[in-house]
Amino acid sequence: MTDLLPSDTASSALPQSTPPHVIAPGLAGRLARRAITSPGAQTYDCVTPLTGGVLGSLPQSTVSDVETAYKAARTAQSRWAGLPPQRRVVFLRRLHDLVLDQQAELMDLIQLESGKTRVQAFEEVLDVAGVSRHYARKGPSYLATHRRLGALPLLSQSRELRHPKGVVGIVAPWNYPLSMSITDALPALVAGNAVVLRPDNRSALTALRAIELIDRAGLPEGVLQVVLGDGPTVGNAVLERADYVMFTGSTATGRTVAARAGERLVGASLELGGKNPMYVADDADVEAAAECAVRAMFSSAGQLCISIERLILHERVADEFLKVFVPRVKAMKLGADLDWGNDMGSLISAEQLAKVTEHVDDAVAHGATVLAGGKARPDLGPYFYEPTVLDGVQESMQVCRNETFGPVVSVYRVSSDAEAIAMANDTDYGLNASVWTRDTARGRRIGNRIRCGTVNVNEGYAAAWASNGAPMGGMKQSGLGRRHGAEGIQKFTESQNVTVQHGPGFAIPKGISQKTWARAMTAGLKVMKKAGLS
Numbered sequence: 001m002t003d004l005l006p007s008d009t010a011s012s013a014l015p016q017s018t019p020p021h022v023i024a025p026g027l028a029g030r031l032a033r034r035a036i037t038s039p040g041a042q043t044y045d046c047v048t049p050l051t052g053g054v055l056g057s058l059p060q061s062t063v064s065d066v067e068t069a070y071k072a073a074r075t076a077q078s079r080w081a082g083l084p085p086q087r088r089v090v091f092l093r094r095l096h097d098l099v100l101d102q103q104a105e106l107m108d109l110i111q112l113e114s115g116k117t118r119v120q121a122f123e124e125v126l127d128v129a130g131v132s133r134h135y136a137r138k139g140p141s142y143l144a145t146h147r148r149l150g151a152l153p154l155l156s157q158s159r160e161l162r163h164p165k166g167v168v169g170i171v172a173p174w175n176y177p178l179s180m181s182i183t184d185a186l187p188a189l190v191a192g193n194a195v196v197l198r199p200d201n202r203s204a205l206t207a208l209r210a211i212e213l214i215d216r217a218g219l220p221e222g223v224l225q226v227v228l229g230d231g232p233t234v235g236n237a238v239l240e241r242a243d244y245v246m247f248t249g250s251t252a253t254g255r256t257v258a259a260r261a262g263e264r265l266v267g268a269s270l271e272l273g274g275k276n277p278m279y280v281a282d283d284a285d286v287e288a289a290a291e292c293a294v295r296a297m298f299s300s301a302g303q304l305c306i307s308i309e310r311l312i313l314h315e316r317v318a319d320e321f322l323k324v325f326v327p328r329v330k331a332m333k334l335g336a337d338l339d340w341g342n343d344m345g346s347l348i349s350a351e352q353l354a355k356v357t358e359h360v361d362d363a364v365a366h367g368a369t370v371l372a373g374g375k376a377r378p379d380l381g382p383y384f385y386e387p388t389v390l391d392g393v394q395e396s397m398q399v400c401r402n403e404t405f406g407p408v409v410s411v412y413r414v415s416s417d418a419e420a421i422a423m424a425n426d427t428d429y430g431l432n433a434s435v436w437t438r439d440t441a442r443g444r445r446i447g448n449r450i451r452c453g454t455v456n457v458n459e460g461y462a463a464a465w466a467s468n469g470a471p472m473g474g475m476k477q478s479g480l481g482r483r484h485g486a487e488g489i490q491k492f493t494e495s496q497n498v499t500v501q502h503g504p505g506f507a508i509p510k511g512i513s514q515k516t517w518a519r520a521m522t523a524g525l526k527v528m529k530k531a532g533l534s
């Protein structure tokens with residue numbers, strides 16, 4: 001057995017001869033060397049929610065370490081920004097392959113840190129590969145300089161340029177240890193920024209391993225800095241020094257993060273919570289919808305921001321749908337194995353378990369019916385909770401409007417598309433929605449009227465999320481800004497208009513009165529309108 005993650009050719013982070021749910025001794029220490037910390041730093045014990053066992057310990061950064069990280073990032077950034085975008089994307093092409101090649105080891109770490117199943121860990125591998133490939137191919141064109149129509153045709157020659165913001169501060173959450181930790185950093189880097197990243201302690205091992213792969217892929221030293229620590233102190237210190245703020249987490253924390261960014265007048269992108277609806281219309285393929293619903297509601301035990309928590313059924317198919325769906329939920333295989341085959345894993349922590357339990361117990365106490373699940377499963381692991389379907393949920397129940405961020409879905413019935421749309425929109429959130437109908441034109445029509453950043457027709461969340469060329473993010477209280485596509489990289493830039501003026505331009509020619517000049521300009525504007533110049 002080696003005391004490190006053996007080598008990049010090894011297939012697993014787990015030493016073969018030791019019990020499961022541990023990592024190789026020394027791995028945490030090796031990975032932590034990439035983070036900025038000081039001698040004698042306080043430490044954080046990484047615990048796997050699958051068993052409650054300690055995986056290793058990680059040193060914690062201080063505010064002064066965050067200062068150090070920013071200093072180094074600023075130094076590295078100017079050299080990095082001097083490279084053309086075509087050169088800056090080269091590391092992404094290599095990262096794409098490295099992540100796919102090292103997937104077994106990454107999935108072990110993801111599962112150990114988050115408690116999710118292997119297939120859900122694989123989703124994160126796919127996501128990182130997809131984002132890397134997309135920005136490797138499209139990044140340079142998203143950042144290209146464009147000619148724009150000038151004020152005076154031919155005489156005013158405008159160019160729109162995109163400059164990096166400088167150093168982007170990223171606070172990443174725990175729920176997608178690989179994907180959420182690095183996929184925002186990738187476009188920020190391609191745009192010519194340096195990044196100071198604070199992954200959540202609960203997902204830091206995966207994040208640090210991914211950063212090793214980014215380094216191996218050829219990102220120059222200094223451009224991506226990592227600090228470790230809690231949110232209120234270290235995370236806040238990262239965001240307070242940033243030239244642009246990238247935050248993912250709850251709406252409550254996002255609001256304070258946005259307020260602070262507003263005080264400093266720096267931009268912020270916020271990916272926040274949701275109470276996401278799925279509507280099954282009366283012409284839906286009920287079998288397919290029920291199969292997808294299981295994935296869309298219980299992936300990562302519902303700890304997915306775009307997970308479905310409200311199931312809106314057209315009354316004409318409600319009974320038929322539930323007849324297929326509920327037995328499927330009851331048959332889901334729960335387990336803590338670091339192997340393929342399970343349908344759902346564990347919640348992340350005692351706090352998440354307490355919140356899920358509270359939402360379900362409160363609903364039941366106020367008259368809701370449990371169609372499936374409804375209880376913790378300590379026999380499987382300390383934080384397991386059954387996938388749960390509630391019927392008869394009323395306004396007075398906590399689960400009705402508050403995000404559970406767990407494996408709990410509430411069933412509602414409607415008699416028309418209009419009623420379904422109104423119900424889907426009757427929330428402060430607007431992150432993701434799913435619509436099921438055999439008539440895709442009808443699906444698009446319904447989708448267009450749902451106030452969510454992504455709408456999946458005949459899918460739960462994966463289709464829109466994985467469409468990396470199109471924007472993804474929240475409306476209303478679900479956030480500001482977008483990931484993916486042009487917006488997902490251009491937000492990390494400052495646009496600039498450099499216009500060269502030729503000829504007499506705006507100066508009033510000698511010998512012409514201001515009044516005559518104004519008349520001539522008025523006539524000129526009318527001609528421009530007729531000519532279709534704007």
Ligand code: NAD
Pocket residue numbers: 171172173174175180199200230231232233235236239248249250251252253254256257270271272273274304305403405431474479
């Ligand atoms: P949270 O807001 O408590 O914490 C999120 C992250 O912010 C954590 O890593 C935490 O350490 C950090 N943090 C806390 N206080 C901070 C502060 N003052 N300054 C800077 N950072 C701070 O949320 P949570 O309960 O841990 O995570 C679940 C929430 O995150 C859910 O609401 C979920 O919907 C949301 N989420 C959204 C997305 C998305 O893409 N929209 C993705 C994942 C999670």
